[in-house]
Amino acid sequence: MWHVRAEIAPAILLVVDFGGWYKVDSKSSSKNSSRVIQHTQVSLLKDVIVPYTHLLPTLLLSENKDRRTLLYFKGAKHRHRGGLVREKLWDLLGNEPDVIMEEGFPNATGREQSIKGLRTSEFCLHPAGDTPTSCRLFDAIASLCIPVIVSDEVELPFEGIIDYTEISIFVSVSNAMRPKWLTSYLRNISKQQKDEFRRNLARVQPIFEYDTSYSSSRGSTSIDGAVSHIWKKIQQKLPMIQEAIIRDKRKPDGVSIPLRCHCT
Template sequence: MFAKSTPNLSSSSIPCIFLSFTLLSILSLSFFFVANYPKPTCELSQLNTSPQSSIKVFVADLPRSFNYDLLNQYWAATSPDYRLPVDPDHQIHHDRLKFPPFPENPLIKQYSAEYWIFVDLETPENVRGNSFAKRVLRLEEADVVFVPFFATLSAEMELGKERSSFRKKSVENEDYKRQKEVVEIVKKSEAWRRSGGRDHVFVLTDPVAMWHVRAEIAPAILLVVDFGGWYRLDSKSSNGSSSEMIQHTQVSLLKDVIVPYTHLLPRLHLSENKKRHNFLYFKGAKHRHRGGLVREKLWDLLVNEPGVVMEEGFPNATGREQSIKGMRSSEFCLHPAGDTPTSCRLFDAIQSLCIPVIVSDTIELPFEGMVDYSEFSVFVAVDDALRPNWVLGHLRSFSQKQRDNFRHKMAEIQSIFVYDNGHPGGIGSIPPDGAVNHIWKKVHQKVPMIKEAIVRDRRKTPGVSIPLRCHCT
């Protein structure tokens, strides 16, 4: 008797068929729900992921004597000092204006960030559409508090009168008196009491600005060109020799913002660029102090090399044309440290499309994170720079195509370092891609950390001190 025939299925085939059916069912249901699920009302990129379009700024109530009246004093001065005007026409045209211009004197102009930031805030709101900073009149709405003290102009005017008394805490030192008055006014305000000054913004572009009160304003956001003016000598260093140390309890990349010097030379557009017959160019003082000692050594190594131009001087009225010609006709522009790690020379080079050669181990640069300097600059360690023939050999390793790429990158970011908005007295709309807006964007990045620090301060019990820890590099 024959057995009934059965389908030729192995025992492992049944689970496979069942699994396939199950997967097919799940996929069908998935497509059904996706097709019938209500569509979102906005894209993912719109869901609170876009950056804030402005920073809200409250301006501290300081008398005009700490800003525009200082400019009026400057234009009315008759001192023959090289920092102060001697042209009588200046007195006629500028000393009584509501919004006087900032001096063109290169020694002072290079530090004019304080002026351009304030005039933007002083511009009527209906023409400030391009500004990242929104001025608010109620303290409780503000992200930060701007202190409108022209600290650099104050310092430079005092230096112009009597250099020997500048660092003295005396009644003859007008700058010292202004510093103390500003701190006294600001610290008595409700704004300072609510935050301990952490949300206040001071512009200290000159290395000696607010020299006598730095410890008192240390909690604030300081806008500085670098940290070179915050050095001290440590007499207890090894072998009894002095070493430079930054006072990290006062300045820090965590809370402060590096801003550019104001460039002194006009912008060269890429379409205007011509063949450059010099290889390396430098114009400046040969003898400097502290970290700038490298400059004299570099000078001696390079001054007699073919294709290298080393000139003493500063781009003042007599040297400006020489500087323009030198930078625009050279492939590379040397930028060694001076009394401080950086100077306006770097930004003159960028405006001249001359590839910066930065020789400094401690330099800090403005707008890093927004700008990648390695795309258009050459960085050289001090030890390498002082090796005979090393610098020129390194620079010659860059092909002409690489140099042209550097210049194209510079052309793309030149406007980022421009303060001047082209309006008389600075009152008017600013360029959206200029220096002032980039400064406020960098300050805005600090706001969450500031708010966190303020909240932490408030929870501290009475008598508990907060360590000043700013080690951040």
């Protein structure tokens, strides 16, 4: 698999995040550096972060009702890599009032439970798991549940087009690990601020839709959804990639200059 990644690295990659690229091949006992995908082979300069497809139905702003729960999370407690933060958060928040931490997934058996949890909660928790992001974030956006993203470093789709500070709360891992800090912080967010977050969430919902039938079913004529925005981001990348290639070509022989990206 690693040799395939090396061969496709110069292409513009569409990835949901960079979490699966920065690691050493676990099957390699020697930990040879050739087994590591270098940071220049996947980069924000040339690659495009794309959204997961949300699994739950979209809630219109006009359909939004009272939300009695402060914070909601549904998922697996025990994960790999970044999942250690999730486990600690679970221990910190599991017994907090107005907080629901549920094991499970929004599949056939947990779908209705997930819909109810997301639509009756003010905020939805998004700690890292096996990867920095997941479809959980986009289920929250579809459900108008304000995402609380616990991460010191995360890449999100369509940044520059979307200002995520208008639709999400970002919390550092160190603050989230402080007992009682997160729930206290969220309780101090005013109703006016929460209403503004939710209006902004409703505004960006169509951007994450891959299905163009979404617009017509919602009475909208716009089809400027996820696919269109992916092409917009690719178009934005092309001049930067061209510049990086030209800069690399003029490098004198024998001179070592760090690559800006693995573009050729």
